Amino acid sequence: MSILVVIDSAGGTIKKASREAVSYASQIGGDVIALSLGDTPESELASLGKNGASKVIAVAGGFNSIQETATAVAEVMNSASTEVLVLAQSAKASAVGGRVAVKLGGAMASNVVSLPDTSNGFVVKTSIFSGKAFASVTLNKDKKVLVVNKNTVEIKEDGADASVEAGAVNIPDSDKNITVTGQEKASGDVLLTDADIVVSGGRGLKGPENWGMIEDLAKALGAATGCSKPVSDMDWRPHSEHVGQTGIKVAPTLYIAVGISGAIQHLAGVNSSKNIVVINTDEDAPFFKAADYGIVGDAFEVVPKLTEAIKAL
Amino acid sequence: MKVLVCITHVPDTTSKISFTEGDTKFDSTGVQYIIGPYDDYALARAVELKDSNGAVVTVLNVGGAETEPTIRKALAIGADDAVRVNADPIDSLFVAQQIAHVAKDGGFDLILMGRESIDYNGGQVHAMVGELLGIPSISPVMKLDIDSTKASMSREIEGGKEFLEAEMPFVAGCQEPIAEWKIPNMRGIMTARTKPLNVVEPVSEEAAITYGAYEMPPAKSGVKMADSVDQLVDMLKNDAKVL
Numbered sequence A: 001m002s003i004l005v006v007i008d009s010a011g012g013t014i015k016k017a018s019r020e021a022v023s024y025a026s027q028i029g030g031d032v033i034a035l036s037l038g039d040t041p042e043s044e045l046a047s048l049g050k051n052g053a054s055k056v057i058a059v060a061g062g063f064n065s066i067q068e069t070a071t072a073v074a075e076v077m078n079s080a081s082t083e084v085l086v087l088a089q090s091a092k093a094s095a096v097g098g099r100v101a102v103k104l105g106g107a108m109a110s111n112v113v114s115l116p117d118t119s120n121g122f123v124v125k126t127s128i129f130s131g132k133a134f135a136s137v138t139l140n141k142d143k144k145v146l147v148v149n150k151n152t153v154e155i156k157e158d159g160a161d162a163s164v165e166a167g168a169v170n171i172p173d174s175d176k177n178i179t180v181t182g183q184e185k186a187s188g189d190v191l192l193t194d195a196d197i198v199v200s201g202g203r204g205l206k207g208p209e210n211w212g213m214i215e216d217l218a219k220a221l222g223a224a225t226g227c228s229k230p231v232s233d234m235d236w237r238p239h240s241e242h243v244g245q246t247g248i249k250v251a252p253t254l255y256i257a258v259g260i261s262g263a264i265q266h267l268a269g270v271n272s273s274k275n276i277v278v279i280n281t282d283e284d285a286p287f288f289k290a291a292d293y294g295i296v297g298d299a300f301e302v303v304p305k306l307t308e309a310i311k312a313l
Numbered sequence B: 001m002k003v004l005v006c007i008t009h010v011p012d013t014t015s016k017i018s019f020t021e022g023d024t025k026f027d028s029t030g031v032q033y034i035i036g037p038y039d040d041y042a043l044a045r046a047v048e049l050k051d052s053n054g055a056v057v058t059v060l061n062v063g064g065a066e067t068e069p070t071i072r073k074a075l076a077i078g079a080d081d082a083v084r085v086n087a088d089p090i091d092s093l094f095v096a097q098q099i100a101h102v103a104k105d106g107g108f109d110l111i112l113m114g115r116e117s118i119d120y121n122g123g124q125v126h127a128m129v130g131e132l133l134g135i136p137s138i139s140p141v142m143k144l145d146i147d148s149t150k151a152s153m154s155r156e157i158e159g160g161k162e163f164l165e166a167e168m169p170f171v172a173g174c175q176e177p178i179a180e181w182k183i184p185n186m187r188g189i190m191t192a193r194t195k196p197l198n199v200v201e202p203v204s205e206e207a208a209i210t211y212g213a214y215e216m217p218p219a220k221s222g223v224k225m226a227d228s229v230d231q232l233v234d235m236l237k238n239d240a241k242v243l
């Protein structure tokens, strides 16, 4: 079996989720080819060999729209004769995968949380109902598209560098139908969707003027900041920080929830986190039931102390 | 301008999820159904476009007769008419094919969907419909303004926002803050009863994927409570090993 993995990078650095996706593909067994669309440095791309890629195809240039990206990916799948496409979950992964699946007459599964079981067909476990349940799904076509959730496998780091070769794709003009007129970077030093640690605040913080202590804690931890929906609805924080069912879904190693009650819609965005810490004045707050560690206390006392203790480590 | 809004009929976000028949079927006993929250944003924006751009709004659902109360609610919120493709939504590709079939002959300028459904969370039907129709699919769209045949939008990208323009027709997968959810008013509820809801039969297509057994996530092993900040730091350092 031959597997293609599409790589995302930011500022010339390959994203952790992409390294996970390559590690995932290498555990399926078979030849793993990584595809980079954009301008990531060759030495960085070669390091994907450590995660299990045998070869990296680097296609230079900008691929802005979902449509152009899907055309490029489908072309490489055909020219490299790969059967399985692996994408790391991201803002556009499922959309790109959906178009590729249609182009190739393939089968697709999103929110994949297990390696495929190929003992009887090609079966994966997927997360459904926003993380409240799992389904086992059989992909019934020759070509398969898998969008894999974060934290599904550990990153493999033991291989040698991979060879990097330049690739070219031919994007028809009919696919170039979107004009990008500008971009705006989200505030904060660490990107919420990629963050290894997230510190989130809820309505318990009483007002936007109290976010300094959340930012201080985040800074001490090298974390991104998030919030609950009412907090962004009231414009205390930008919408891009809103975590949950109708916001960003995060999957960090450590999620710290401060003054958030733990409504089911908020939990839907955090239940892939490895460790959840809850800080709340109310010992009956539902979030404690979903947490790994907790402390009953006033955020205004606990958070500054915690920040100091972490800085002292 | 003609706008098609595709809505899902899904368990209320607070529903307890469980399965029956040896974990092979979703147990709908006692479950309240709603319009998918992201589809509700798409619908709200479409209804606003009626006022601002004179849009005519059709809602579409692929589902059995049990989804009609949800479709009527969309009509009460302000859609002008509705189509129900009479079939179980067996997988994303099947659903996309049904939507593309209805859209092909409908002359729609804009197809609005949710960024993802909240039952299967695929985030892919809008893209599949775009591909089947050979038009752009843009998601997740957070702002959408129409000026004659051109739309300007903003969408979420990794690490921020992107502003873009596209000519209609295209498909958009919507999310907040594109519009505020709307609740039906009395007049809406009255008129919804008499608005057309056309039931059409599906085009035959096979599913590309099949669902087997369902399972629930393992229960959390129980929260470890700290009595002091020092103890919490110790737990994170030596038990969780994350510091």
Ligand SMILES: Cc1cc2nc3c(=O)[nH]c(=O)nc-3n(C[C@H](O)[C@H](O)[C@H](O)COP(=O)(O)OP(=O)(O)OC[C@H]3O[C@@H](n4cnc5c(N)ncnc54)[C@H](O)[C@@H]3O)c2cc1C
Residues within 6 Å of the ligand: A201, A202, A203, A204, A205, A227, A228, A229, A230, A231, A242, A243, A244, A245, A246, A247, A258, A259, A260, A261, A262, A263, A264, A265, A266, A269, A279, A280, A281, A282, A285, A297, A298, A299, A300, B013, B037
């Ligand atoms: C369709 C739908 C979708 C939704 N999607 C989302 C979503 O994506 N994300 C989301 O977050 N919500 C979502 N919600 C809203 C959700 O139901 C809750 O209303 C929301 O998460 C509550 O936010 P909160 O915990 O910040 O506020 P509250 O529920 O008001 O909780 C505040 C908490 O702070 C604690 N507190 C108060 N003072 C202090 C203090 N000094 N120190 C420490 N703790 C303190 C309180 O004990 C309480 O537990 C959605 C709702 C619906 C209907």
Ligand SMILES: Nc1ncnc2c1ncn2[C@@H]1O[C@H](COP(=O)(O)O)[C@@H](O)[C@H]1O
Residues within 6 Å of the ligand: B006, B007, B008, B036, B038, B039, B060, B061, B062, B063, B089, B092, B095, B112, B113, B114, B115, B116, B117, B118, B120, B121, B122, B123, B124, B125, B126
């Ligand atoms: N059965 C359906 N009927 C109508 N629209 C649907 C259906 N399933 C999905 N959609 C639309 O496609 C969007 C994305 O769904 P999904 O790819 O399942 O996450 C939803 O938000 C709806 O707008």
